[in-house]
Amino acid sequence: MFNKILIANRGEIACRVAATCKRLGITSVAVYSDADANAKHVAACDEAVHIGGSTAAESYLRVERIIEAALATGAQAVHPGYGFLSENEDFAHACEKAGIEFIGPPVEAIAAMGSKAAAKALMHSAAVPLVPGYHGDDQNADLLHRQADEIGYPVLLKASAGGGGKGMRVVERTEDFAAALASCKREAASSFGNDRVLIEKYLTRPRHVEVQVFADKHGGAVYLFDRDCSVQRRHQKVLEEAPAPALQPHVRRAMGEAAVAAARAVNYVGAGTVEFIMTAGGDFYFMEMNTRLQVEHPVTEMVTGQDLVEWQLRVAAGEPLPLEQDQLKIEGHAIEARIYAEHPARGFLPSTGTLKHLRMPEGVEFSLGIGGERAPVRIDSGVREGDTITPFYDPMIAKLIVHGASRDEALKRMSHALRDCEVVGPHTNVEFLQRIVTSVPFSTGDLDTGLIERHHDALFAPVAKPFREALALACGALITREGGVAHGASPWDALSHWRLNSGYTQTLNWRDVEKESAFTVLFSRDGESRTLTHNGKTEPFKWWTGAGKHECGATIGDAHVTGRVFIDGDTFHVFCRGEALAFEWQNLLAHAADAEHGEGRLTAPMPGKVIAVLVEQGAVVEKGQPLLVMEAMKMEHTIGAPAAGKVAEVLYGVGDQVADGAQLLVLDVE
Template identity: 60%
Template sequence: MFTTLLIANRGEIACRVAASAHRMGLRTVAVYSDADAGSRHVAACDTAVHIGGSEPRASYLRGDVIIAAALKTGAQAIHPGYGFLSENEGFAQACADAGIVFVGPPVSAIAAMGSKSAAKTLMEKAGVPLVPGYHGDNQDPQFLQAQADAIGYPVLIKASAGGGGKGMRIVESSAAFAEALASCQREAASSFGDDKVLIERYLKKPRHIEIQVFADTHGNCVYLFERDCSVQRRHQKVIEEAPAPGMTEARRRAMGEAAVAAARAVGYEGAGTVEFIVEPDGRFYFMEMNTRLQVEHPVTEMITGHDLVEWQLRVAAGEALPMTQDELTITGHAIEARIYAENPDKGFLPSIGALTTLNFPPHSSFQNGDIRVDGGVQAGDTITPFYDPMIAKLIVRGADRDQARARMVQALGEIQSVGVQTNIAFLRRLMLDPAFASADLDTGLIDRQYDSLFPPAAQAPFSTLALAVAALLAKQGLTQSAARETTMHVDPWAQADGWRINGRYVQAFGLLEQDELQEVQVRRNGDQWSCSHNGESHSFSWRADTLPTRQFRVRIRLGNADASASVVLHGEDVHVFADDGLRVFQVHDAVAHSVDDSAQHGGGLTAPMPGKIISISVKAGDKVKSGDALLVMEAMKMEHTIYAPADGTIEELYFGVGDQVSDGAELISIAD
């Protein structure tokens, strides 16, 4: 076994690999970009090396710099994690040339499976069923459109060297094909340095089920069962679970043996995942093979009890697999939820900024407990536009699926995150959705259940408003003094409980939620407090314990009902983490909000997030129709098209191709 391991990645996967390496007694080396100098994965390793600028191409995609860092620090092996260079055959070869162990499959296997087109051709020869489509080398746009027309719409365009949902588009008609193809190719070139694509028939209501395989250098190969990854947004996985609901032993064996056959066909070694698309009748088709560890590997660890990173390291060191197929078993059910810095209500747009508060429920760091958090950021860290916006992965285990789902609902409700938009509330609704609860799964579940997953905003209950007000009173230094409960004399001027010389105190609070103003009034008359809202008034008492970073643990009694919550004050926002989920209020300042609408600039389009302009399809003077594509932005390795909100004429373009823009920057002005 080697003694020093360099981890050529960042974030939660770098922390995850470091944890297993440390348990095995290995010394670890981190690499980091300018943006990651103070990141958690740097602190998780024994030493760290700076490798370049914040953009991935200037750092984490610089194989030569990473290999130089390994040689400099005496690392005998490099673990690539996932993403970046994990499936780059050139990097794997460069490691071998430098005498460094690449913790992954042989270069030949990466080459065989690295191209979706080549992999499908190989699987077709091996007799593995494939979805009808074109996987060839001819990339002429007109030829590709002809292929799509012949296959029949809808079709799916996919980056041949891709993964993670990037460089992928569903095309519903021939008229939309050319634009979708160009967008796919740009995104593929940006993310993978290769704009080659393939085209497949788009299957209706399919499930996405993948098989975890493992092979060693002694000819052994096993499958560690399946994961269901059907619940996706923007073709990227949101929820993964193992085992797959409804899987029969016969189908599990058939899919597992097919995956092992695929691995053997390319002389595979190490951890890999064979992904299948599965129709409602159970027919399955080969999609691709990921020649690396998957983001969702923890659910497999939870149900098998095996550390897959440790297996990777031992296989890379030449050891045999520790288990045979017959010795592997499934215990319980595990679900993983990916927690992202994004706004589900705005098309899952990424969100950036500082995480001022980030608290998780009590959890273990590995598969021994029933709640596990794999994360790469902590309170005080900043989510930047340079990398994937994942904050953490929450993994839970239960005796069965129902118990695992219940634990996930509870655990999601205990997370406290402030500073960026997150998908936590959305994930909780997803867990409670009847379709998900009944395992009615397919890759279109989120769109199919849109109305229940994105319900109209409901007004916060009176008790939640009162909890917010109690925290604001505590921020002002007001307390409900216990002095009146003792015979000791207290100077009334020294009390911080709203005492007034006439015995009366009144304060009104304006709280904005979803642009709707809620007015709450608190009164003190002698020793008695009351709280009023919308004509409803109750006696009111509270206690607020101050925690770090403007956080309070608040308990109230409103009339005869008790309520409690953690409340975080962030700028003018009040975040109430109560039983009904997170509620965010903005303290309303009547003076600050009395802005003359006529003075505001109109007719403009603003950037929905920070990013880079990568294409512009209009110029000043052009007439556009509502829904016309105007420009394309790239942020966090994803493309976002800006469309005309109404008919009009382009007056001015404020940025050009290649320009970086900030969130909210005006991009284009349009005259009605």
């Protein structure tokens, strides 16, 4: 076994690998960029080496700097995590050349599976079922268009060297093909340095089921069962679970054996994931093989009780696989929810900002379930309260993983855990995850990759929140902060509220942050009697502070509520009854709602780079017409005309970096 390894990654996966190293007594070395100088993964490792600037291109993608760091620290092996250089054959070859063990498959296996087109051809020769499509070398645009027409719409364009949902487009009509191809190639070139694409028939209502495989250097190969990753947005996974629900035993076995056959076909070594697309009838087709550890590997660990990172280390060190196929079994059910800094209501655009308040449900960090002892809730995270979600990297905050004896038990546990998540700073998808988990299609196992889009209206419908109770907690916290009287204290302690021969009434002007609406509350006290008046209704009111940080309680009318209030300036973030609400105290004067985005003003939805300007000054445009394309976090975002009009001014050019909210164009609206 190794004595020291370097982890060529960041965030939660670097912390995850470091946790196994610590358990096994292996010294771990972190690498970090300028933006990550104080990151959690740096603190989690025994040593750390600075490797460059904030962007991935300046740091985590610099092969030579990582090799130098490994040699300088005496690391015997490099663990690439996932993303960045994890499936880069040049990096694996550089490690081999430097005499450093690459904790992953051989260079030849990465090369064989790194190109989706080449992998399809290899699987075809191995008689693995494939979705009808075009995987050829000829990338002439006219040829690709003809191939799509012959396959029949809808078709799926995929970056051949891609992953993570980047460089993918669904094309519904032949008229849309040319524009979709150009966009797909741009994103593929930007994300992977390779604009080659392949075309596949787009199957309606398919499931995304993948199989975890492992192989050693002695010819051993096993599968550690399957995961369902069908719930996706932007072709990126949102929820994952193991085992895949409603999979017949013979289908599970056939998929597992096909996955092992695929690994053997390329003389695979280490951890890999063979991804299949499956129809409602149980037919499955090979999609691709990811030659690395997957983001969703914790659900496999939870149901098998195996530490997959330990398996990686032992296999890379030349040891045989820890278990044979007949020794592996599934115990219970596990579900993983990816908590992202993003804005679901704005097309899941990534969100940035400081994590001013971060509280996860009670659980065990990086709990591995080894030896059958599984924590019911596991938290994998690479950030802490006070850290900043930047535009440089993936905006994941944490992975929340739960385990139960059955899928129903795991679902209930996940719903409860999500209710305990508290994040203040960037927007998050926590509420959206809760809606999916409790939705009828997900809870009943009616899964497919179009679940979110098909049930969009229900998943994004307004929901009733405990407004009255949360408002009571906010008012109690405000009055306490401003020198009011806590429950049970003497009124003489609050001199600012004392009145001679009369009660005291205070007007509290608030704004509901989510609804962007202002309202007024009257707080009155006459002796020990306190009331709140809102919407013409006056009710008895009491409040108190709890023993824990931010904890408080209140009684409004006959409703008793406890919760937590995090105060950020004049904004009161209230977490109660499993919901999050935010109220901004207007502090003497009620402010009008933010009117920054006026008619004809087009602004950047987030920090990023302009990669295409599609109109010129003076151009007459129709409503919805694409005007400009931005790239942020390796995803393209098209800015369209909100109404018909004339372009008065284009404020940025191709290659310009723009800040969140920056005005990009001026449009004179008809």
